[in-house]
Amino acid sequence: MKEIIKINLDNEMDLILAHKRCMKIAEMCGMPSSFQTRFSTAVSEIARCSIAKGKNSLLVLCINTIKPTQKQIEAIITDSVDLKSCSPEAFNYASKISGDIEYSFKGNQSTTRIIQPVASPGLLSETKIKSLIDYFKFEPPLSPYDEIRKKNIELIAISEKLTESENRYRKLANTIPILICEVNERNKVLLYNESLLHYLKVPPPTFERKNLINFIHPDDINVILDGWEKAKLTRSSFSGEVRIKDSALFVWHLVTMIPNKSEDGSFNSWLVYFININAQKMIVEALKDNSELKMIQRELESANSKLLFKNKELEQFAYVASHDLQEPLRKIMIMLSRAGEQLSDEQKKQFYFDRMTLSATRLSELITDVLNYSRIDNSKQIFEEVDLNEITSEILGDLSMIIDEKNAVITIEPLPRVLGLHTQLRQLFYNLVNNALKFNTTVPLVTISAEIVPDGNNELALSGNYHIISISDNGIGIENQYSNRIFNMFQRLHERDQYGGNGIGLALCRRIIENHNGFINFTSTPGKGTIFWIYLPKKQ
Template identity: 75%
Template sequence: MVKEIIQINLDNEMDLILAHKRCMKIAEMCGMASSFQTRFSTAVSEVARCAIAKGTNSLLVLGLNIKKATQKEIIAVITDSVDLKNCSPEAFIYASKISGNIQYNYANNQSETKISQPISAPGLLSEAKIKSIIDYFKFEPPLSPYDEIRKKNIELIVLSEKLTESENKYKQLANTIPILICVLNERNNVLLVNESLENYLDLPFLSFDRKTLINFIHPEDIDNLLEGWNKAKQNRSDFLGETRIKSGSNYIWHLTSIIPNKAEDGSFNSWLVYFVDINAQKMIVETLKDNTELKLIQRELESANSKLRFKNKELEQFAYIASHDLQEPLRKIMIMLSRAGEHLSEDQKKNYYFDRITLAAGRLSNLITDVLNYSRIDNKTQQFEEVDLDDILVEVLGDLSLVIEEKNAIVNVNPLPKVLGLGTQLRQLFYNLINNALKFTTIQPTVTVNYGDIPKDEKLLGSPENYHIISVADNGIGMDSKYSERIFDMFQRLHERDQYGGNGIGLALCRRIIENHNGLINFSSNPGEGTTFWIYIPKK
């Protein structure tokens, strides 16, 4: 076990003198004979002279090596960043002749020379004696004015190193904590900025004024911040506020504190400015505020929905009663027209406009029926069930068989899926679409019902795999895409009544049916090129 007594930096000839004298003194205090004191000190001095002349960062450490109670020795260790033995082999040869106990090692750009001298009476060198030797050199009076100056310089260097270490620790702490910090003087000059704040800045932060702050502070917050800063200077007081600081393309809320930076005597001429991220807390507060407003809106919506459901129920009842009450006198009118016409000739019927009256009454009857059907579409009182669309198409084509036969139409129906829905409404849907395809044409009608095709450039709320996609295509007159926003509205007609029949409710009824099934319907068409209606029915 080695107990260090003293260290000596080997820089110049004065250090060589100090090294020699202190080697002699330690040897003397350990009870060595004069000849051994001289031999040990001279060997150390030879290597030390080589280190001073050719070495770099040379250091001599003198100590006592206690191998065991009966075996103790003085040891001198000289370290250097230069291969001393290679630089001056003569010095090491001479030192080895003087002292036979010398070891040398050079590795990793570091040389180490150990010179030792056994103590002849190790028993006399007790723990108390060793402590007194260490204390002697700790409080040893200067050997010369140079030694005194050197001691003071060493003390100053130690203090400087401690101060630098302390400053580095505080600087590291200021740079690593997640708080943006700067120091200002009374003339608005920025004296110091920590790394956390620098990371927010695109430009140097030199002055605490509007021109500089606009680079990273939200424009709406600058006036409040500068007003607080001016009051803090005038009143020598603190300022606390909230500021938004730019981070990329966003602004992050920070709690801003401006605090006088007081010295030990109570005076101050600078201020500490802290910006602490409170964006998460602000978002929570805003979210709670929004939730409160959302609840109020939700209650208002629930109230409005309740009133709307009541009005819809009233409207549905009105539509049913009105259509029933209108159909009854209309049927009587048609019956009386039929009976009155039995005794009239064809010329008399034309003179009394019997054909026009009968046609108008028929249109009115169809209109009342369509309005009633439209008002009855509601799935809230009906349960969805599995519907085989192949069976639905068989029924629809049966109903339209006379029209198909009359127009010599070609109807192609590919296998269709089973879907979840309401059979009566889906039957009405396909009836209207195929009937339109047969109606709006000037040539032999061709209608194709297909399953699984996906239209180009289609934008859905979800993946196409979530829908049954069915198309109804015809070779009819087609229509312009500019009508895509109104074609499914009630009572919308794109042609004169005398060209093509209908009352403009059919496609509105189709859209209401498909929306009732949580699906979508749209079309693709060009004038003279036919029309394809696309039906999307959710699989779940």
């Protein structure tokens, strides 16, 4: 039996779809018009009963090949209600016009089969049946309702694939005999697998000395902390050997820290693996001075090489997992966009399309901001001379629309040339000027100026060697209670419906300044304005 199409019977629109598709499949099988009508009407009678009185109703249209010379169309309607007892007159009428109806009710499920023999079975080849399946799979929608229904089916399928992918990789991560956790740049442990939970009982909330000392051997604590700092500083992998507490004993483990990279090579977290090498370590220690067993030692070295190879495989696994989990999300966003093109404003409200689209857009903006933050890396870039006057001229062009809209007055005094990265410094000034325009309830007045740090400045150890660039505004200002938080990730001081953004802009500014060996701070008076002070090294 070849399934051609499925239709959920929920409302009158589904009844119309069922009737039209029954007519179409009968027509494509070469049945006369009278038989098309009788078959479709019989199916519609039972479908109408199922919609009115049934529950969890489903119609499946199939082609059944009994033998090469005997083929038939079958309409199978299943329901969790005894339909025949609910509406015997509908079944009597369908039997009169069709003549071949089978009905059963077992295990709280009713099954109705309406059978229509194909007049010319020889013409209904396997190729023809396949073309029927393809036709209904790719046929244009019969109505806006049918279009929405198809899009919903596609979205459900994508969601199921995403769930399946997540479950598959979660099961893989939890079953391998390796202790795994994910740590972000602020030392917070984001995730860990069941092996780590089972081994440590209480996994550390942060990757810091006060928590690591609870299960890392005191003599090895600096090995792991120094390796962690090196990995964060160089954005590279690190491997070392440490002893982890197991009840009253300490067991040797190979610890590996790998940057958790995305498709474009950026990252903002690390995967940390602990692999039990206690047996190998004990054998090496016992045999290191035994010249007669050097061959076994070489074999152990080979085994260690294989462990390193496995670590590389785990890094590849992390990349594939990231790609596979992100791809379904991108497809969902594309399908939301396509589905929304066919909907009226009323339909969008009915199906919560505005909320879904807004949530998807916010998620996209958040991902973009986080990726921008994680890409700030100077390890492979060379500083060049950058004219800050050109930078400010470029950003005023970028912000021209909002400047005109708010009638903003921007005053720019002569600015110096500094050594740095043009793209990052452009992002820095863009964020700060954009904030000055955005967080303002009057006509914005923004001034950008520069001076040299005077000699004898006690706040900076290198007085006289820094440019001070100030960006002042007459905006809403910042409360003193937030002075220690505004440069942290995801710190929003206002509700989203008041001012947009994800709380990443100032964190990005601080990271850019630190990459340029500078400093940033601010002074502010609520209701009167804010001045951001940027300290950049002078050219030597």
